[in-house]
Amino acid sequence: MPIDIGQIVKNLIPSEPVTINQIQGLGRMVSVSYTGVNSNVSSNKVIPRDEFERLEVLTSQGIFNFTGDPTKFSLFAEAERINSAYQFDPLFAVNCSIVDPLPHQVEAVYKFLLPLPKIRFLLADIPRSDILHIYDHDFAGAEREHLRAIELNPNYSTAYHFYGIMVSYLGRHEESLAQLERALEIDPFSLNLIRGYGERLIFARRYDDAITQLKKTLELDADLVQAHFSLAVAYQMKGNYAEAVEEYAKYQEQIGEPQTAAIMRESYSKSGWQGFLRMITEKRIRFNSPLDNLATFYAALGEKDKAFAELNKSYENRENIMSQLKVDPRLDPLRSDPRFADLVRRVGLPQ
Numbered sequence: 001m002p003i004d005i006g007q008i009v010k011n012l013i014p015s016e017p018v019t020i021n022q023i024q025g026l027g028r029m030v031s032v033s034y035t036g037v038n039s040n041v042s043s044n045k046v047i048p049r050d051e052f053e054r055l056e057v058l059t060s061q062g063i064f065n066f067t068g069d070p071t072k073f074s075l076f077a078e079a080e081r082i083n084s085a086y087q088f089d090p091l092f093a094v095n096c097s098i099v100d101p102l103p104h105q106v107e108a109v110y111k112f113l114l115p116l117p118k119i120r121f122l123l124a125d126i127p128r129s130d131i132l133h134i135y136d137h138d139f140a141g142a143e144r145e146h147l148r149a150i151e152l153n154p155n156y157s158t159a160y161h162f163y164g165i166m167v168s169y170l171g172r173h174e175e176s177l178a179q180l181e182r183a184l185e186i187d188p189f190s191l192n193l194i195r196g197y198g199e200r201l202i203f204a205r206r207y208d209d210a211i212t213q214l215k216k217t218l219e220l221d222a223d224l225v226q227a228h229f230s231l232a233v234a235y236q237m238k239g240n241y242a243e244a245v246e247e248y249a250k251y252q253e254q255i256g257e258p259q260t261a262a263i264m265r266e267s268y269s270k271s272g273w274q275g276f277l278r279m280i281t282e283k284r285i286r287f288n289s290p291l292d293n294l295a296t297f298y299a300a301l302g303e304k305d306k307a308f309a310e311l312n313k314s315y316e317n318r319e320n321i322m323s324q325l326k327v328d329p330r331l332d333p334l335r336s337d338p339r340f341a342d343l344v345r346r347v348g349l350p351q
Contacts, residue, residue, distance in 0.1 A: 173204035
């Protein structure tokens with residue numbers, strides 16, 4: 001790019017960019033008069049012509065021209081602030097959250113756990129495996145990451161839990177349940193694990209066992225909201241629709257939506273299961289659960305086109321239900337449709 005008077009270039013001097021004031025050719029050399037952008041000091045320099053031609057032009061408006069995207073700049077500035085914050089506050093992550101840990105918890109995590117390299121790798125491997133299978137649809141890569149996490153710490157129950165979830169998506173139900181059982185051996189009082197085991201039983205189509213397991217979870221903690229949703233799905237697959245609607249309604253009550261719960265009970269009371277399904281789809285009621293997707297309710301209604309429209313949106317948004325395509329029994333009404341096989345292929349699940 002030709003260099004003209006008034007432009008700002010860098011690499012003419014090592015300390016700062018400069019504004020070009022005058023250019024004079026001297027055969028194979030060039031005399032350049034300039035003023036430093038930051039120092040405002042003017043000077044002159046004679047350099048070879050080929051070196052002059054290699055000078056990088058920044059902008060005629062200056063190195064700081066304030067014409068960039070302000071939103072992107074704010075995001076960059078915030079990222080830099082967070083990136084360097086720990087240098088000034090080692091507990092930055094805790095102090096900027098709503099978590100209020102006890103002193104011994106802070107000491108355990110920051111003094112003893114995080115300094116261990118294996119723990120740091122372990123904490124990184126599990127989220128990476130979820131990214132691989134949910135967002136990248138790389139199930140082989142996700143399995144490698146899960147196994148690596150278990151290898152790093154064979155006594156970490158969450159590693160077995162998450163691995164069990166993933167292999168259940170691949171249809172390896174006995175292996176999945178074995179992983180959850182190993183997790184429960186390590187942490188037998190984890191309600192999340194007890195509930196998770198019940199959800200794996202649903203995918204294995206052992207609905208009676210799933211109902212027993214999820215009822216056990218709610219006996220231990222009746223306010224565990226996700227267990228109500230999972231139990232509703234198990235009842236639905238058994239054909240126990242009254243019980244299913246009641247559990248769906250209890251879920252809504254526990255998340256602070258008593259009016260929605262009342263509408264659910266009323267729709268079933270007046271119009272039965274089909275009326276309940278139509279109310280869910282017409283009002284587009286959602287449940288904050290990995291098992292939730294409107295496509296499952298459309299499938300139960302027999303409205304395949306709408307079900308596939310929802311699934312295609314979920315595919316574009318990389319929603320969790322796409323990992324469950326192969327095993328979710330609520331999607332059985334769609335399996336004979338060629339569009340379903342195409343979805344399974346796009347997600348990368350084994351046929």
